[in-house]
Amino acid sequence: MKVLIVEDEKTMALEMEAFLKKSSYLCDLAYTAKQAGKMMEDNSYSFILLDLGLPDRDGLEVLREAKKNCPDASYIILTARGDLEDRIKGLDLGADDYLPKPFSLLELQSRMQAIQRRKSGLNDSRVLLGDFMIDLIKRAVFFEEQEIELSRREFDLLSYMLLHKNRPLTRSQLSDHVWGDYSEGDYDSNFIDVHIKNIRKKMTAFAPVEWLQTIRGIGYKIKI
Amino acid sequence: MKLLSKLTLYTTLSKIAIVILFIWLLPRLVNDVASRYTNYYLKEQKKKVLDNIHKKGIDYYLGGDSSYGSYTMLKEEYISLEPSYTELPVDTIETSRRIVENDTLTYRLLNHVFEYGHKKYMLEIGKTVAAIDQYNGPLQRVALYVLIGLIAFTLIVDLIFTRLLLRPLGLIIRTKLVNRKFPFKEDLLPIKTSTTDFKYLDNSLIGLMNKIKEAFEKEREFTSNASHELMTPIGILQNKLENLMMDNEMSEESQEKIIGMMNTLNRLKKIVRSLLFISRIENDQFAKADHVKPRLLMEEVVKELEDRLEARGIDLRLKVSEDLTLYAINRDLIFQLIYNLVNNAIRYNKEGGKILISDQLIPGKSYTLLIEDTGTGIQENDLANIFDRFKKSKIAGEGYGLGLSIVQTIAQYHGIDIDVRSIYGEGSVFSIIFPGAMLSKPSAIV
Numbered sequence: 001m002k003v004l005i006v007e008d009e010k011t012m013a014l015e016m017e018a019f020l021k022k023s024s025y026l027c028d029l030a031y032t033a034k035q036a037g038k039m040m041e042d043n044s045y046s047f048i049l050l051d052l053g054l055p056d057r058d059g060l061e062v063l064r065e066a067k068k069n070c071p072d073a074s075y076i077i078l079t080a081r082g083d084l085e086d087r088i089k090g091l092d093l094g095a096d097d098y099l100p101k102p103f104s105l106l107e108l109q110s111r112m113q114a115i116q117r118r119k120s121g122l123n124d125s126r127v128l129l130g131d132f133m134i135d136l137i138k139r140a141v142f143f144e145e146q147e148i149e150l151s152r153r154e155f156d157l158l159s160y161m162l163l164h165k166n167r168p169l170t171r172s173q174l175s176d177h178v179w180g181d182y183s184e185g186d187y188d189s190n191f192i193d194v195h196i197k198n199i200r201k202k203m204t205a206f207a208p209v210e211w212l213q214t215i216r217g218i219g220y221k222i223k224i
Numbered sequence: 225m226k227l228l229s230k231l232t233l234y235t236t237l238s239k240i241a242i243v244i245l246f247i248w249l250l251p252r253l254v255n256d257v258a259s260r261y262t263n264y265y266l267k268e269q270k271k272k273v274l275d276n277i278h279k280k281g282i283d284y285y286l287g288g289d290s291s292y293g294s295y296t297m298l299k300e301e302y303i304s305l306e307p308s309y310t311e312l313p314v315d316t317i318e319t320s321r322r323i324v325e326n327d328t329l330t331y332r333l334l335n336h337v338f339e340y341g342h343k344k345y346m347l348e349i350g351k352t353v354a355a356i357d358q359y360n361g362p363l364q365r366v367a368l369y370v371l372i373g374l375i376a377f378t379l380i381v382d383l384i385f386t387r388l389l390l391r392p393l394g395l396i397i398r399t400k401l402v403n404r405k406f407p408f409k410e411d412l413l414p415i416k417t418s419t420t421d422f423k424y425l426d427n428s429l430i431g432l433m434n435k436i437k438e439a440f441e442k443e444r445e446f447t448s449n450a451s452h453e454l455m456t457p458i459g460i461l462q463n464k465l466e467n468l469m470m471d472n473e474m475s476e477e478s479q480e481k482i483i484g485m486m487n488t489l490n491r492l493k494k495i496v497r498s499l500l501f502i503s504r505i506e507n508d509q510f511a512k513a514d515h516v517k518p519r520l521l522m523e524e525v526v527k528e529l530e531d532r533l534e535a536r537g538i539d540l541r542l543k544v545s546e547d548l549t550l551y552a553i554n555r556d557l558i559f560q561l562i563y564n565l566v567n568n569a570i571r572y573n574k575e576g577g578k579i580l581i582s583d584q585l586i587p588g589k590s591y592t593l594l595i596e597d598t599g600t601g602i603q604e605n606d607l608a609n610i611f612d613r614f615k616k617s618k619i620a621g622e623g624y625g626l627g628l629s630i631v632q633t634i635a636q637y638h639g640i641d642i643d644v645r646s647i648y649g650e651g652s653v654f655s656i657i658f659p660g661a662m663l664s665k666p667s668a669i670v
Contacts, residue, residue, distance in 0.1 A: 009456055009459075009460065011460045011464075012456070012459060012460045012463060015460065015463035015464055015466075015467055016463065018467050019463065019466065019467055019470075022470060080452060080455040080456050080459070101455050101456060101459045102455055102456075102458045102459025102460075102462050102463075102493055103459065103462075104462060104463075104466060105463050105466045105467070106466065151530075151531060153531055167469075167470060168469070168479070170469075170483050170486060170487070172486065172487055172490050173486075176490070181497075182528075182563065182567075183494075184494070184567075187571060190535070191531065191532055191535055194531070194535040195531065217476070217479075217480045217483070218479060218480065218483055219483075
């Protein structure tokens with residue numbers, strides 16, 4: 001899957017590239033609107049990650065034009081400006097999602113997957129996890145035909161860990177995802193523990209959950 | 225007490241005092257004047273009589289008799305002349321009774337003894353006190369009426385003039401001081417007055433307020449720019465650390481250190497984000513065009529925080545009326561405000577504690593949401609500072625963070641008052657007081 005990263009901060013663009021490469025995305029980098037325009041003409045992309053604060057042109061203009069050149073791509077707007085107006089205008093212009101800087105790369109990937117799922121329909125929304133089946137669109141967990149009731153946050157946690165499976169996630173990364181802007185760092189870590197305990201309790205009633213591992217001093221990981 | 229009331233009171237009381245003093249003084253004055261005049265009159269009469277005797281001889285009066293007496297028709301005045309056997313005393317004037325033809329009357333009497341033809345005579349001239357006092361009553365009344373009339377007139381003039389004079393002061397207070405909520409948004413117009421003191425006061429106030437406004441705007445701009453500039457490097461650091469974390473070769477020890485760094489960075493990110501959020505509110509970036517039922521908003525907040533309540537075993541009760549609507553607000557901001565307060569009520573509560581959310585409506589005046597907890601409470605000397613950015617609690621050793629600063633900023637932005645009462649060790653009550661104007665639909669919806 002091909003991704004175009006349009007970001008004038010080189011270091012940041014490189015970090016995004018390094019991260020996405022590991023999740024087997026192919027990445028092109030553009031540091032200016034001009035470069036980006038050229039690349040969009042020559043290639044087709046599944047994702048275009050667009051920083052609105054480009055040095056040579058207004059990001060929203062770039063987006064408007066890009067939508068013409070690459071109508072099939074999914075767009076995620078990245079911005080440090082964080083103005084509500086930018087967000088609304090961006091989404092109005094057809095962006096699929098919006099991430100305010102600074103953002104977590106895990107969050108970026110999770111948003112990309114969510115867009116992908118949304119666009120591809122129900123086909124790949126069901127994932128096997130041990131003896132369980134997770135439906136990411138219906139937001140439900142099944143053991144055989146039996147549905148297991150998880151709370152909204154519990155499901156958020158489970159699906160996030162599942163998306164970043166085999167990777168240790170810290171408590172604050174998890175709380176950032178679950179509570180977003182309302183996350184409160186250290187204080188929230190305790191609640192992550194409570195939620196994980198609940199997930200374990202609810203699911204072990206049906207089958208073992210040894211895939212959900214606690215990593216001492218760090219956090220949690222789903223190992224498959 | 226207001227200056228105008230004080231001046232009014234002073235003017236009125238001083239005039240009343242003058243009237244009372246005058247009423248007390250008037251009879252004495254009039255009596256005194258009347259008595260002096262009578263004495264003078266009697267002396268004049270005496271002079272006339274002596275003159276007559278001197279010119280025409282004593283028989284002009286005595287006519288051969290040994291004594292002479294005469295009085296006016298109503299016995300108001302009388303004169304008597306009779307031989308005297310006493311020494312020659314000095315003239316006396318006294319008030320005394322005399323019987324004149326069976327009538328006993330009180331007279332003001334002048335006694336004069338003189339020698340005429342080697343004989344001593346006593347001349348007595350009298351005037352009834354009743355005749356003297358005849359004009360006293362009406363005189364006093366008229367004087368009193370004139371005085372009261374004058375006083376009433378000056379009082380009214382004084383009061384009107386004071387009112388006019390003080391009007392610019394009232395205007396200064398009304399437009400510059402009363403109900404002014406910081407930050408001041410609108411431009412300040414100087415008031416019109418010819419009183420230089422007021423002009424000076426007004427200009428000084430405008431100058432000061434503009435200075436404050438400027439300083440505040442600078443700070444706002446700085447916060448906004450600085451926070452914004454900080455976001456990019458924080459983002460780069462965060463992403464670098466995230467990539468580093470994925471390196472499988474890393475030792476457990478290094479991984480833990482990286483997590484420590486990530487947590488610190490996270491804290492930094494939260495702070496900068498909150499500051500940016502505050503400066504965005506202060507920069508008017510949120511429209512106040514939503515309307516919302518507080519009950520529904522509360523339910524939403526509680527739902528959002530359900531798992532925290534559950535995890536800490538806290539019993540939350542919601543007693544908020546269902547059919548009330550608040551207008552002209554920003555829904556997201558008010559949500560955030562309530563969220564922060566309820567979140568604090570959970571966070572600083574004790575395990576298994578209680579939270580009561582209730583409301584109070586004073587129709588037309590205000591609508592108050594009360595969030596009551598059974599938590600740790602706030603020390604009295606900390607109460608004043610809890611809304612300050614970065615102010616640390618002295619006892620708990622932990623900061624209240626920016627949560628309450630955000631609450632305050634949102635409240636100020638909406639003209640909402642936040643009231644805090646707290647008993648250390650027992651709990652706190654946060655009151656969100658919405659102004660009455662929010663309870664009705666704004667008339668002009670643009």
